[in-house]
Amino acid sequence: MKVGMISEPGKLVLYLELEEDDRPAPTDKYQIGKRIITTIFPEDFDPEDIHPDLLGLSCILICEPFIGTRITLPKPVSKHFYEGHKKVTSRYTIANVDEKLKPRKIDSDYVPGLAFSGGVDSTAALSVMPHNTVPVFLDRPLNGRSMYNKDAAYNSCNEVSRLGYNMNIIQCDLEYARKPVGFPVDVANSVPAILMADYLRLDSIAFGTIMESSYGLGHKNYRDYPNGNHYTHLGGMFESAGIPFNLPVAGISEIGTSIIVEKSPIGFIAQSCMRGIWKSPCQNCWKCFRKLILDAAIEDENMDNDTITRLFNNKEAMRFVSGIPIKHENVLTWATNKLKIDNELFSLLKKRVRGDTHSFPWMNKWFPDSEIVLHEKYGDEIKHNIARYLETMTEEECEYLREWSMEDMINSEQTALDRDNLVSNMKDHIKSHQ
Ligand SMILES: [Zn+2]
Known part of the structure; x- marks a missing residue:
C-alpha cells in the first residue's frame, strides 16, 4: 500500500x-x-x-x-x-x-x-x-x-x-x-x-x-x-x-453509561438513535428498542400497554432478537429482570434473555480492573467522577465478570425454542399492526 x-x-x-x-x-x-x-x-x-x-x-x-x-x-x-x-x-x-x-513532544x-x-x-x-x-x-x-x-x-x-x-x-x-x-x-x-x-x-x-x-x-x-x-x-x-x-468507560457497561447520562448535567445532549431528529428518536430501530427497555428499568418505570405495543412493532428489533446471543443481550437480561410487566410479548422476551432467572446486580457498577486503561495523568480525576454516578464492583462481583460466559445459554436447545417462540409472536404482532 x-x-x-x-x-x-x-x-x-x-x-x-x-x-x-x-x-x-x-x-x-x-x-x-x-x-x-x-x-x-x-x-x-x-x-x-x-x-x-x-x-x-x-x-x-x-x-x-x-x-x-x-x-x-x-x-x-x-x-x-x-x-x-x-x-x-x-x-x-x-x-x-x-x-x-x-518523536512527537507533549507539553505538561x-x-x-x-x-x-x-x-x-x-x-x-x-x-x-x-x-x-x-x-x-x-x-x-x-x-x-x-x-x-x-x-x-x-x-x-x-x-x-x-x-x-x-x-x-x-x-x-x-x-x-x-x-x-x-x-x-x-x-x-x-x-x-x-x-x-x-x-x-x-x-x-x-x-x-x-x-x-x-x-x-x-x-x-x-x-x-x-x-x-x-x-x-x-x-x-x-x-x-x-x-x-x-478509555474512561471501558469498565462500564451500556447500563452504566445510560445511568451516567441520566444523572450527569451534560447527559441531556446524548442521543443513541442515528435516524431520528434531535430529541425525537425514530422508535423504529434496534437502538431505540433497547433504549426504551433499559431507560424504563433504570428509572424504575413500568411501560403501559400502548408503549409495549409500539415497542414490539419494530422489524429491525425482530431481526436482532432472533440472534443467539442477541447483541448486548446482557443489557436486556438486566433490564427485563427489573421490570414487572404483564404482557405476553414482553414475557417471551424476558424468558429468551433469561431475565426471569438472572438479575446480574453487578452489571451497573464500575469494574476497577479497568483503571489500567485510563491515561495516567487523568486516572484519579476520572475514577473520582465515575464514583459520583456508579458503585464499584466488589472483588466477588469482579470475579463474576471475569467468569462471564454465554456458552451454555448459546448451546442450549431451550434458547432456540424460546427464540422461535418470541420471533413468531413478534412477527404476528408486526403483521397485525401494519
Ligand atoms: Zn431509532
Missing part, C-alpha cells in the same frame, strides 16, 4: 494506492471503497504541520485491513514510531523511516482529547472526563442512500460547545474507504483528532468504548482486554505515535 497526500491550508487529501500483494477484499464482509480521502480543517490549520507520526498513524487506521506486507506513508516516520509499530504489528511493516526525525499543559459521537457512550465518557477535554466529532459527508440523520449529532455538538467545551466538528469521508461504508478500524473515528493533536494540544485520545466491547461482556466469553490484541496492537501504535489511549 502506498499513501500519498496533497494539501492546502484547511484541507488534506490522501490517496490510497494498492500494490500487488495488498488485500482489496480482506474478508467476504467488506472490501476497499473510495481511495481518495478528504478531511476539511479550520482555515488556519496547515496539514503540512502535522507530525509525520500522527499522519502515519492516521493513514494506517484508514487502510490497515487492506495492507499486504508493507505500507509507504506520505512522509517518513520517526524511528521511535517505526520501532513501536513493529513491536505490536506482525503482518506488515512501515517502508519509510526518517532516522533524524524526533496539553489537554485530553475525545473522539465524540453524540451518542450515550461518548457522552458518558465526556461526563466523567476533566472539564478541559476537547471533543472532536468526525462529520461524515452523506451520500443519498444513507438512513443516518445528522440532525441529532449536530445538535449534541452545538450543546457541547454552548456548555463551554472546545468542540470541533471535522468533515472527513474516511468511512467510504470501506465498502460497505464504515470504519476500516474501529478507532479510526479518532483520525481527525489525531491529525489535529498538535493544533489542539492533545496529550491523549479518549473513546467511548464500553465494557461490552472491551472486556467482552455480553459476548460468548470474558476477554482480558488490556492483554488482548486490540489494546496491545492499536493502543501500542497510538502510544508510540505520542497520542496514547484513554
Whole structure:
C-alpha cells in the first residue's frame, strides 16, 4: 500500500494506492471503497504541520485491513514510531523511516482529547472526563442512500460547545474507504483528532468504548482486554505515535453509561438513535428498542400497554432478537429482570434473555480492573467522577465478570425454542399492526 497526500491550508487529501500483494477484499464482509480521502480543517490549520507520526498513524487506521506486507506513508516516520509499530504489528511493516526525525513532544499543559459521537457512550465518557477535554466529532459527508440523520449529532455538538467545551466538528469521508461504508478500524473515528493533536494540544485520545466491547461482556466469553490484541496492537501504535489511549468507560457497561447520562448535567445532549431528529428518536430501530427497555428499568418505570405495543412493532428489533446471543443481550437480561410487566410479548422476551432467572446486580457498577486503561495523568480525576454516578464492583462481583460466559445459554436447545417462540409472536404482532 502506498499513501500519498496533497494539501492546502484547511484541507488534506490522501490517496490510497494498492500494490500487488495488498488485500482489496480482506474478508467476504467488506472490501476497499473510495481511495481518495478528504478531511476539511479550520482555515488556519496547515496539514503540512502535522507530525509525520500522527499522519502515519492516521493513514494506517484508514487502510490497515487492506495492507499486504508493507505500507509507504506520505512522509517518513520517526524511528521511535517505526520501532513501536513493529513491536505490536506482525503482518506488515512501515517502508519509510526518517532516522533524524524526533518523536512527537507533549507539553505538561496539553489537554485530553475525545473522539465524540453524540451518542450515550461518548457522552458518558465526556461526563466523567476533566472539564478541559476537547471533543472532536468526525462529520461524515452523506451520500443519498444513507438512513443516518445528522440532525441529532449536530445538535449534541452545538450543546457541547454552548456548555463551554472546545468542540470541533471535522468533515472527513474516511468511512467510504470501506465498502460497505464504515470504519476500516474501529478507532479510526479518532483520525481527525489525531491529525489535529498538535493544533489542539492533545496529550491523549479518549473513546467511548464500553465494557461490552472491551472486556467482552455480553459476548460468548470474558476477554482480558488490556492483554488482548486490540489494546496491545492499536493502543501500542497510538502510544508510540505520542497520542496514547484513554478509555474512561471501558469498565462500564451500556447500563452504566445510560445511568451516567441520566444523572450527569451534560447527559441531556446524548442521543443513541442515528435516524431520528434531535430529541425525537425514530422508535423504529434496534437502538431505540433497547433504549426504551433499559431507560424504563433504570428509572424504575413500568411501560403501559400502548408503549409495549409500539415497542414490539419494530422489524429491525425482530431481526436482532432472533440472534443467539442477541447483541448486548446482557443489557436486556438486566433490564427485563427489573421490570414487572404483564404482557405476553414482553414475557417471551424476558424468558429468551433469561431475565426471569438472572438479575446480574453487578452489571451497573464500575469494574476497577479497568483503571489500567485510563491515561495516567487523568486516572484519579476520572475514577473520582465515575464514583459520583456508579458503585464499584466488589472483588466477588469482579470475579463474576471475569467468569462471564454465554456458552451454555448459546448451546442450549431451550434458547432456540424460546427464540422461535418470541420471533413468531413478534412477527404476528408486526403483521397485525401494519
Ligand atoms: Zn431509532
